[in-house]
Amino acid sequence: MSESEEELPGTDEEWREILSDEEYRILRESGTEPRFSSDLIDVEGEGVFTCAGCGTELFDSDRKFESETGWPSFWDVYQEGNVETRADNSHGMQRTEVVCAECGGHLGHVFDDGPEPTGKRYCINGAALDFESE
DSSP: OOOOGGGSOOSHHHHHHHSOHHHHHHHTTOOOOOTTOOGGGGOOSSEEEEETTTOOEEEEGGGEEOOSSSSOEESSOSSTTSEEEEEEOGGGOOEEEEEETTTOOEEEEEESOOOTTTOOEEEEOGGGEEEEEO
């Protein structure tokens, strides 16, 4: 349910036109929102979390859990291939960055301290997501 690649912005200026300042800072500049600042931490309804940049379906509400970290957290992705991971050695740390496979937008990081069945914790910036309730 994402836009085709032809429809994605090709320049920083085009991205700035469609994203808020905070969305741009996070999705295009790999920023991080302050802990506990996202309304999506407390979303309890059924639905799908999509990329705020391109609309790709990223995480299902039934895979969301309360991690008490201050960011929306998920134990698995919505569908294989919708997110990609990359090594992130910035800020003197070794982490695994999570990006949208469609538009390349920075979403957050994934850690190996989540609940079963995956043991993963996708720690995602709420500003990088939209929620579509069912």
